Amino acid sequence: MKPLAPVAPGTRATLGVAFFAVFFLVWAAFTLGGLVPKQFLADPLTMFKSGWTLLTQYGFLHDIGMTVWRVVGGFLIAAALAVPLGVLMGAYKPVEAFFEPFVSFARYLPASAFIPLLILWAGIGEAQKLAVIFIGSFFQLVLMIAVSVGNTRRDLVEAAYTLGALDRGIVTRVLLPSSAPEIAETLRMVLGWAWTYVIVAELIGASSGIGHMITDSQALLATDQIIFGILVIGLIGLVTDFAFKAFNRKLFPWAQIR
């Protein structure tokens, strides 16, 4: 191995899959070998079996659907407001000066700490779940997008000015397209964080969703179901991440050229 030397795509895939295999093998060895008691950690086989039961008999698909809906819903609302505000802040320094200090402060407010307050305000319905995700992702999005837009190469802006662009053209034809790949990347990252917020929101006061299933299973000491729930979240996260990356590559082919 040489530092920073690239690895062939085939080898990369094999190595990536290999660690998953190692992980499951170690897990299986510990649990099936009797080193860890069943009530603390279920073995992989039982986990998959009860996962199947959850999906086929206990309507876990509906829970998954609810969770996905909440994440996507809350995230879309946050993005719909954060993208315009972030772009405005990045482009216009007085707007940034007005919002930036508050947003910087607000993004350190832990979304999960708002849950009791949000339950008081919005009950335990869907509005509360969406609000948690919104609080968790909106401020992060705004700041990161403002930075991306603000970091647009100045010489490109100057070139556009000398080509006769007016302020409006600078925003729509230089700042936006130049920062678009980074904005898309920010959306991808923050969507990942939104997944952690939704589960927290569902652990406290929910009647459906993956998080709800996990709390229910805890009462039954069903570690197999808990682990299956966690695994499902991880899988969905992985799939959306891949989809998002592929989508970004397709949308911004110019940003891929090295």
Added chain:
Amino acid sequence: MKRDDLALGSGMPTLQIRAVGKTFGGGTVALQATDLSVQENDFITILGPSGCGKSTLLRMVAGLDTPTGGSIALDGRPVAGPGADRGMVFQSYTLFPWLTVLQNVCFGLREKGMPLPEQHAIAHRFIGKVGLKGFENHFPKQLSGGMQQRVALARALANDPRILLMDEPFGALDHQTRELMQELLLGIWEDERKTVLFVTHDIDEAIFMGNRVVVMSARPGRIKCDLPVPLQHPRHYSMKTTPVFAELKARLTEEIRMEVQRAAGMVAH
């Protein structure tokens, strides 16, 4: 000499720089009050050591920097901010990476609200002029540095500016590419008869390209001398070895050397 007659006849210079100076916030004088007038179809090269304020002067003409004194007028109208009438080619590669070559060249035309077929007709003409036919759909990152600067030149020319400002446009290119670019630009200038203000620190380049070479002093910058280049057009690279060229080069080398020494603190002011 014909050019002088023309200028006398029309009277008003294309670009008139009067007592333009720039002092930065901290009190550093980047450029002392400078006068320069550029006539229609002039190709003026501004030659000076780095940090002499030659780029600052060009950026003020472009409207990207504001002078702290004096006035700049294009066709008698004062310059207040950047505009399409003053096209610029920068030293850094400033093609928009998200646009193809064709879209880059159309940028300014689209900003003017020109219909697409017309935009394309003009763009194709200039892409052809800079020898990049066939590269219309390439992205800038797929091109070499020299090619990118050629597109930048086509982009600036397509906009049909009154004056073309060039800030060491070939400064980042290797020597061989730079010489090819000089000939290309000169060929285009001989065809299009644009008025050009060209900043460089390369003496050969300044002589080969210009009708007049304006030499600037070390910081604080001011115009030290303004010499006509007695070479005929069309120019050929072989002219770089003629006695006329060598003589002017010797003189300019001396002027610049003195300034570089002064800038380095090797001679008393």
